[in-house]
Amino acid sequence: MIANNPHCVTERVVNTVCAHNCGGRSRLACTVRNGVLVRVEPAPAPDDTYTGLCVRCLTLPQWVYSKERIRTPMRRIGPRGSRQFIPVSWDEALDEIVDRFSALIRTHGSSSIAFVRSTSGSPIASYTRLAALLGGGGTSNFYGGVDMAVHMGLNSTFGDKGMYGQHSNEWTDRLNSRLTIVWGHNPAETAMTAMRHLLNARDAGCEVVVIDPRYSATAVHANWWIAPRPGSDLPLALGLLHVLIREGWIDRPFLIEHSCAPFLVRVDNGKYLRGSDLSPSARSTLQVWDEVQGRAVDLNAATAPALEGRFAVGDIPVATAFTLLSELVSTYTPAHVAELTDLAAADIFDLARAFAQAKPAQIGLGYGVDRYKHSELFSRAAAAIAIVTGNVGKPGAGIGVQSHYHGSHPARLGPGPELPKWASTRPVPMIEVGRRELPVRAVFCQGDWINQRMGDMNVSLDYLKQLDFVVTVDHFFQTTTDWSDIILPACTFLEDTSPTRDALVFGNSIYLRTKVIDPVGEARTDFEIERDLANRFGLGEWFQGTSEDVVRRQIDGARDRAFSNVSYDKVVQAGGAMRLDVPTTPHVQYADLIFTTKSGRAEFYCEELAELGEALPVFVPDHEALPAHPLAERYPLVLVQTHARQRAHSTFFNTSWTLEVWPEPTLEMNPDDARERGLANGDMGEAYNGRGHVVAKVVCNPDFPPGMCNITEGWKQQQYADGNVQELTNSEINAGQTLIWGHANIPYFDTRVEIRPAAPAVRGTRP
Numbered sequence: 204m205i206a207n208n209p210h211c212v213t214e215r216v217v218n219t220v221c222a223h224n225c226g227g228r229s230r231l232a233c234t235v236r237n238g239v240l241v242r243v244e245p246a247p248a249p250d251d252t253y254t255g256l257c258v259r260c261l262t263l264p265q266w267v268y269s270k271e272r273i274r275t276p277m278r279r280i281g282p283r284g285s286r287q288f289i290p291v292s293w294d295e296a297l298d299e300i301v302d303r304f305s306a307l308i309r310t311h312g313s314s315s316i317a318f319v320r321s322t323s324g325s326p327i328a329s330y331t332r333l334a335a336l337l338g339g340g341g342t343s344n345f346y347g348g349v350d351m352a353v354h355m356g357l358n359s360t361f362g363d364k365g366m367y368g369q370h371s372n373e374w375t376d377r378l379n380s381r382l383t384i385v386w387g388h389n390p391a392e393t394a395m396t397a398m399r400h401l402l403n404a405r406d407a408g409c410e411v412v413v414i415d416p417r418y419s420a421t422a423v424h425a426n427w428w429i430a431p432r433p434g435s436d437l438p439l440a441l442g443l444l445h446v447l448i449r450e451g452w453i454d455r456p457f458l459i460e461h462s463c464a465p466f467l468v469r470v471d472n473g474k475y476l477r478g479s480d481l482s483p484s485a486r487s488t489l490q491v492w493d494e495v496q497g498r499a500v501d502l503n504a505a506t507a508p509a510l511e512g513r514f515a516v517g518d519i520p521v522a523t524a525f526t527l528l529s530e531l532v533s534t535y536t537p538a539h540v541a542e543l544t545d546l547a548a549a550d551i552f553d554l555a556r557a558f559a560q561a562k563p564a565q566i567g568l569g570y571g572v573d574r575y576k577h578s579e580l581f582s583r584a585a586a587a588i589a590i591v592t593g594n595v596g597k598p599g600a601g602i603g604v605q606s607h608y609h610g611s612h613p614a615r616l617g618p619g620p621e622l623p624k625w626a627s628t629r630p631v632p633m634i635e636v637g638r639r640e641l642p643v644r645a646v647f648c649q650g651d652w653i654n655q656r657m658g659d660m661n662v663s664l665d666y667l668k669q670l671d672f673v674v675t676v677d678h679f680f681q682t683t684t685d686w687s688d689i690i691l692p693a694c695t696f697l698e699d700t701s702p703t704r705d706a707l708v709f710g711n712s713i714y715l716r717t718k719v720i721d722p723v724g725e726a727r728t729d730f731e732i733e734r735d736l737a738n739r740f741g742l743g744e745w746f747q748g749t750s751e752d753v754v755r756r757q758i759d760g761a762r763d764r765a766f767s768n769v770s771y772d773k774v775v776q777a778g779g780a781m782r783l784d785v786p787t788t789p790h791v792q793y794a795d796l797i798f799t800t801k802s803g804r805a806e807f808y809c810e811e812l813a814e815l816g817e818a819l820p821v822f823v824p825d826h827e828a829l830p831a832h833p834l835a836e837r838y839p840l841v842l843v844q845t846h847a848r849q850r851a852h853s854t855f856f857n858t859s860w861t862l863e864v865w866p867e868p869t870l871e872m873n874p875d876d877a878r879e880r881g882l883a884n885g886d887m888g889e890a891y892n893g894r895g896h897v898v899a900k901v902v903c904n905p906d907f908p909p910g911m912c913n914i915t916e917g918w919k920q921q922q923y924a925d926g927n928v929q930e931l932t933n934s935e936i937n938a939g940q941t942l943i944w945g946h947a948n949i950p951y952f953d954t955r956v957e958i959r960p961a962a963p964a965v966r967g968t969r970p
């Protein structure tokens with residue numbers, strides 16, 4: 204190869220790891236020709252079962268150089284929302300941010316600045332350090348709101364594993380299962396690299412049951428598809444529990460030894476009975492009914508704890524937690540549940556029987572069951588199914604989320620960058636932004652906050668419009684950039700070495716991110732932008748070194764045994780990925796049957812929620828998707844927003860190969876529902892409710908039951924003919940979630956609409 208020869212083609216292949224938040228972590232082999240990314244293929248993973256990528260990433264060359272790419276810093280010159288910007292230098296842009304933020308901090312304090320971030324950012328380059336240090340501590344931090352409700356329910360049942368830690372066994376464990384319920388999850392489109400494990404399991408004789416109101420791409424591959432009405436999974440779970448308990452298909456030893464089932468609960472206040480309730484000098488030990496002694500005793504002193512029964516302890520009426528659960532589900536007969544769910548009673552009975560007979564059986568939740576108002580109650584009921592049948596902590600069993608991170612082997616990294624003790628942020632739940640008084644005057648957005656993270660968008664937009672100053676840092680012009688004052692161009696993961704979110708570990712291996720190409724235009728990495736801003740704020744001492752230095756520290760400083768065979772240098776020498784020192788068998792969540800609940804056991808009973816009447820996973824039929832809701836008459840259709848196969852959220856909204864297949868937002872609905880409204884395939888339809896509207900092309904799709912329609916989330920504002928799906932989505936705040944976890948999940952799918960033909964004026968596509 205001759206340098207400086209214009210006819211010479213230099214070509215190299217660089218391996219890195221995908222950064223998009225699709226829940227996978229594919230290793231990518233990127234061909235770079237004369238400095239330009241031209242091709243992406245799968246690179247071998249250290250464990251070959253994890254080698255592979257999806258079609259989306261084949262389009263990365265189009266993505267990274269797309270015409271929407273922000274190439275220089277920009278300043279707004281027209282009114283907010285007018286999309287009128289001029290390029291400015293980095294110095295001008297950063298100086299303006301520092302001046303405006305400093306002035307606000309002087310006048311209103313550091314909580315007047317808020318930070319918010321995309322889920323695809325790197326954990327060490329998401330402006331969290333700057334947010335914690337700015338103005339002497341305490342900027343506002345908009346957090347949460349997505350993918351949290353099902354985890355909340357599992358957290359309160361099994362103990363806190365971190366808000367996203369409640370995963371099922373490792374993907375590769377599916378093979379050990381005899382029956383697996385894929386519940387509100389569509390891995391054929393949303394966890395493509397996990398789908399093969401499900402298909403392998405099915406081919407090996409595992410019965411795959413998909414519970415989804417629509418005939419999804421995953422249901423197509425199932426042995427059994429169960430289609431409840433949207434938002435009715437909780438009564439379905441209670442109906443399954445009814446059958447399991449009534450028929451005695453339960454694991455008594457597991458219930459007595461590892462769950463809260465035998466704990467005595469005070470009927471007067473819903474709290475567990477404790478020794479201290481009986482004698483002020485006694486300890487607060489949980490009480491059970493000892494069948495041999497015929498009285499309440501300390502849990503540890505019991506020889507034969509009763510599973511069932513109502514008793515009087517002194518003058519306190521009590522019942523075992525299991526008895527209360529049995530009584531709750533006693534009315535959820537298959538016939539009654541059939542009415543609540545639109546299912547056949549026989550299917551409910553048969554599913555319970557199949558689950559009880561298959562040993563082991565597994566429940567894998569997705570996030571389709573996370574986006575309703577009471578999704579945390581649903582996941583608690585689903586967890587109770589696994590608990591009463593003893594399907595916890597075993598290969599092929601378990602309940603957890605089967606989407607992201609697949610129940611990776613635990614591997615705790617060493618410390619990240621150091622911060623002073625006083626550094627902190629003030630958490631503001633995302634769902635509350637725009638809905639309560641906040642001290643915030645300026646928002647720094649990493650990514651497309653308004654389009655992607657907020658439900659009920661018109662409220663969010665009104666909130667954003669009255670702010671003094673909005674900064675967005677992204678790769679592409681998108682919905683939030685439209686409304687920003689300063690826009691900064693960020694490098695994509697292909698131009699960066701900051702590690703991928705989930706901090707490097709995937710399955711049983713460690714993956715480093717490698718820089719593939721030079722920054723496009725004037726883009727800088729988020730790591731550099733955060734550091735450049737920190738330097739200007741006089742906080743440079745906390746931002747010494749490069750992102751590689753941080754990663755080196757995290758790996759080389761790890762105390763966890765899993766890292767005993769690796770060092771930063773060894774991983775680099777191995778090409779950027781290595782297996783960790785973890786067992787070669789798939790990871791099994793809770794294999795040790797040690798739970799981090801207060802009692803150390805699996806608790807389907809949550810005494811903290813007794814005051815709300817939710818100590819057990821009760822069915823509260825007050826939410827928008829259900830037919831009894833007052834809005835049901837005016838807005839008869841439930842609108843969900845499934846995650847689309849051709850994007851990771853909004854990412855890939857602009858790649859031409861994927862747009863060839865699916866060029867614009869579509870409103871998918873049952874053909875009969877469409878016909879009733881005078882709509883046919885290809886017509887422009889307007890979905891509307893009291894919160895807003897959207898116009899999109901109607902696709903009559905019999906895979907959707909009558910009463911349910913869909914617009915996939917993640918299209919950008921400029922792609923809609925009019926409105927935005929996010930204008931329609933529900934943002935009702937759940938009291939139980941807020942009581943226990945301090946914040947609530949956004950119930951995006953708990954949304955009702957009516958649909959009509961769009962007025963001719965809005966049938967065109969926006970410029």
Ligand SMILES: Nc1nc2c(c(=O)[nH]1)N[C@H]1C(S)=C(S)[C@@H](COP(=O)(O)OP(=O)(O)OC[C@H]3O[C@@H](n4cnc5c(=O)[nH]c(N)nc54)[C@H](O)[C@@H]3O)O[C@H]1N2
Nearest residue numbers: 225387389393414433434569570571845846848850851852
């Ligand atoms: N291609 C692609 N992959 C992705 C993403 C992406 O945007 N694109 N996003 C990633 C992220 S962050 C997430 S959170 C996951 C989300 O991915 P999934 O967990 O698969 O969630 P969804 O696509 O939202 O919905 C899954 C299924 O739930 C069904 N559903 C809707 N309502 C109900 C209901 O009431 N009951 C039941 N039982 N089912 C219901 C829907 O019809 C849908 O088929 O995907 C990840 N993977």
Ligand SMILES: Nc1nc2c(c(=O)[nH]1)N[C@H]1C(S)=C(S)[C@@H](COP(=O)(O)OP(=O)(O)OC[C@H]3O[C@@H](n4cnc5c(=O)[nH]c(N)nc54)[C@H](O)[C@@H]3O)O[C@H]1N2
Nearest residue numbers: 321322323324650651655676677693844852853854916951
């Ligand atoms: N209506 C509705 N809304 C939803 C959902 C739904 O089901 N329905 N799903 C929700 C879910 S589960 C999730 S996880 C969220 C995902 O929401 P996000 O994480 O916000 O979605 P993305 O599209 O991945 O990223 C948003 C923007 O961030 C930019 N970006 C990505 N990576 C980086 C980076 O490293 N640096 C910088 N500076 N910018 C970056 C992208 O270019 C994009 O414009 O969406 C939520 N929104």
Ligand code: SF4
Nearest residue numbers: 221225227229257260
């Ligand atoms: S988007 Fe997801 S499935 Fe596709 S290559 Fe990246 S990690 Fe793999």
Ligand SMILES: [Mo]
Nearest residue numbers: 322349350570
């Ligand atoms: Mo998500």
